[in-house]
Amino acid sequence: MAVVSRVLTIGGGFSGMAAAIQMRKADIAVDLVEIDSSWRPEGAGITVSGPTLRALDQIGVFGEFKRRGYLSDGVELFTPAGHRIGEIPTPKPVGSDVPGGGGIMRPELGRILADATREAGVSVRVGCSYTEITQHDSDVEVTFTDGTKRRYDLVVVADGVHSKTRALLFPEVKPPQYIGQVVWRAVLPRPDEIVRPRMWLGGTVKAGVNPVSPSHMYMFVTEARRDKQQIERSAWPQLVADMLAPFSDPVLTAFRSHLLAADAAIDYRPLANLLVPAPWNRGRVILIGDTVAATTPHLASGAGIGIESGIVLAEELARAATLQDAFDRFHARRWERCRMVIENSAQLCRIEMENGDKAEQARVMRESTVGLTQPI
Template structure:
């Protein structure tokens, strides 16, 4: 069998965009569909990109734009709730010594960079479009789209996120499960003294932190036990986040002064998902949050998704036959790396929820990040 010629990518987030760019570079025809009309170009506040994420972004050919748009730094500070700096730890350069340890970015800016790269790749893009039916046979998948059109593909890559409809459609019954924590996030102007991520443990929240995202911006967040979303009116989001953040000192008073617009505050629960056994059914394969998700305690969600895209593209472009054995090999390659990150991310939060005071958080973080320095 010759190399399959046509791929449908379902979902235009980090994983879907990345795999599209890489497959198009290899000359494979790619259709990308995204449910949101705006391609998620304005969604989110900020994102922390560790070195292993930057390594993939460099492979995509967008590192220079990321470097110019974001804010690179190499350490993390631990502070008391009053803002007193207790310890500054150098971050491990998981992407190699020729890349920063960490880059903070405005999430919409990263999405726009990836969107531009997808469009430049020559992929066909349909926005406001979903996959309605997937009919498989031994040679491919016939897909009916929500716009009424149909197409036949050699492979469908499901990159449609945590609530993946594609995952459910192919019979994978795994679902995300809440871990017990939730996070408030907002983008705000960057105080001049904020040059790295600082994390405060204790106070009314489990964690209060911020990350510079450009020369003029940052995103700030506070983590608490999750609450029934229905009990928090959207109009009170700014009040709720400001109430929690106002207990913290240092740079927080300047940040808190900008928590005024509830529409700019994002509230989400922490979830855990890890699909076991395989990430494909026939010729439909899962990547990114559709296959796994972890709390942001290690800032590895986007990085793992980007790695999925990179590894899957290498498998696909390096093989003549896109068969069950190839897709299972992709899963086995990724699960060995993803599982310990998901488990460590959940464990760090569990220790906090359980009030474990002698937990070896630094040791667990160091072991996990050292593993991620290796190529995926």
């Protein structure tokens, strides 16, 4: 029997939904509140690693991912001129038969998990958040934005990288820090020759593509920028096309024309990271996902470590003798894995920005990939 019987999850992102779904499997009553009334994840495509697919399989949504996304193995590496350098293997995660990786539209993955959340019996309220959290010895009283009040044994906070709850409970933690690099993403038609992720390595700009469905792929371009800037949306297509101009590979040249078309969906994000020192709970309130462990996308594991944390928290709540025991076990399983992803991703980011040692880049990628395949 779980050490808690009634839990509130604040935030309906990937990690919050994963925690809610898995807690319901342990017969815990779960309320979930999400401030976005449309409950719609933003963004273009998302690269999903094998370990993340393993986590989605554990939740029970891998079949839907397979139907609505794209699965593949390996990452192809090319020079800017189109000469094939080699391939980075994406080994299967330990204890699972899922492929080494895949891709999907971020809103599509959000819909898959949202459907699974409701099907699990989670009580969902959208367009709702909280105004006050008051902790007592045996429970937590929460006042919501609709004026209602409810009491819970535990509050799980997954309200994102700009969490107001983190600012409230961890005032000593600085907001996420810009890391000096931005990523541009665009959704484009998928040509037949793109059957797995492909990257072109050249200078301080890295370009890549990943299929997200049988018909489409998304392109990502990372660029070093000294300062975090606001850029007019109307300028985005030309800026990205200009960044690709030094790449003479005919495949990339063809993509540039799509970028300039009116139907190209482009997303621009300055990159930041965050790692809050453990423990991630204050009393009966615990923070998970991007709220405490936000990474840059260099290991394609940001969503993955958040989803994993939701799974692990539910597992420990189901088997621990006390709530503190559950917290201790949770932190023991999550801290080092999250730290590795965030710090190694930052190291890869620095190497890219500085056009640094490719051997070091390969070593960090290889060690991280092998580490992530291990059980959670």
